[in-house]
Amino acid sequence: MRTPERRRTPNLLEVNTAVRQRLPIVIIALGLALTLLSSPGFLVASDHDDGETDTKGRNVNLTDLYAFREIDQNSSAAEPEGDLIFVMNTNPRSVARQQYYFSSRAKYEFHVTRVANRNDAASGRKDITIRFDFSDPLGGGQQRIKVSVINDMETKDGDALERRTTDTGAFILTTAINGTPVLNRVDFKGHKLTVFAGLREDPFFFDVEQFFRVRAGALGIGPGVGFRNPGLDFTAGYNVNAIVVRVPLALLQGTSSATTFDVWETISVGGKQVERLAQPAINEGLVVTNAFLNALNAIGPDCEAAALAGIQPCASAAAPILGEAAATLAALGNSSAQIGAIVGAFLPDVLRIDTTGPSGYAAAVNTSGRPIRGRKLMDDVIDITLSVVASNLPPALRTDNVTYTGPNLGGSGHKPLLPTFPYLAPPN
Secondary structure: OOOOOOOOOOOHHHOOOOOOOOHHHHHHHHHHHHHHHOOOOOOOOOHHHOOOOOOOOHHHOEEEEEEEEHHHHOOOOOOOOOEEEEEEEEEEEEOOOOOOOOOOOEEEEEEEEEEOOOOOOOOOOOOEEEEEEEOOOOOOOOOEEEEEEEEOOOOHHHOEEEEOEOOOOOEOEOEOOOOOOOOEEEEEOOEEEEEEEEEEEOOOOOOHHHHHHHHHHHHOOOOOOOOOOOOOOOOOOOEEEEEEEEEEHHHHHOOOOOOEEEEEEEEEEOOEEEEEEOOOOOHHHHOOOHHHHHHHHHOOHHHHHHHHOOOOOHHHHHHHHHHHHHHHHHHOOOOHHHHHHHHHHHOOOOEEEEOOOOOOOOOOEOOOOOEOEOEOOOOOHHHHHHHHHOOOOOHHHOOOOOOOOOOOHHHOOOOOOOOOOOOOOOOO
């Protein structure tokens, strides 16, 4: 048996499976979920379609969140030690050569918590919010953007610093589908943000249909099947509406010296939160019932933290949802101890980034097994996640056999990323 290396930051593939203190609430809820899962008629969803409703359009549907040090994507970055890149992708399955717009009724937001120690539990506290509001479409396929920075720790009553123009006085604008990327430089009290918003090729890659078949077989509600090789990339050829922002580390730090941050994104319409997303393939991979996905979209990670601590009313509301996730993990062959460890590693659902080391979803975890180095655009997050949540299954069930560059089933692959900001490939 190999002796543990105590001074090395562990890799995500070496997640600790010790029994967590949070395990009792998961096991109690598991019994509720097993009864629920035995009933027919529930829906399945992916992150590109989670929490579907009759009134929620695709332009207020989140697909993915990315957060990484710019130097790790671009070795020639102008501020190699000081800038982070946040990417919010929306409007899934946008077809090629079609102009799509951001909702003019919605608020698109990145939320950030300053974390004192990378081993700390996630709190879901909003220390910084970066908000984007869009106008109705203008001629030429563009929209005007209002960018706001809300510092809940230092700004009275959460009042926002708002900007509608760049540091040269021009309107902040989106990029039309066939236009040269508009890179808006926006000054917030000496902190320069760079903002891009517009259509890009969807960088996500996943054989989602086969995953649902595999999951259904594991749950006993479908025939047992494995992943095909190569897999079918269901996002190939599609675009997304992307918001990409270059954020100076100093803006996120404020008066603190924090180097670790928790990030998540939301969309709100009419003052009501309708979408929330952080880590990839967690909610939509483990939670099966569409109503539960809607419930998760309406709350924040602070409520998840309260639920795991047994604090009401979040604990009661979350019990069946946690139970369904635990049931899925059990069906994937995980023991009670492993289920507790996975819950401790991935909930509350935030994307943590420790900026003192290279970015990458599998780069490192903290003492709870939580990934702590953000997510880059080409990280194979599905295989990484399957290696943890399905570690007891045969190797053929722990990879969807899809890569960014391909060739995947049908010969598909994605366009090369841009070498400079905004990094995502041009739209199809």
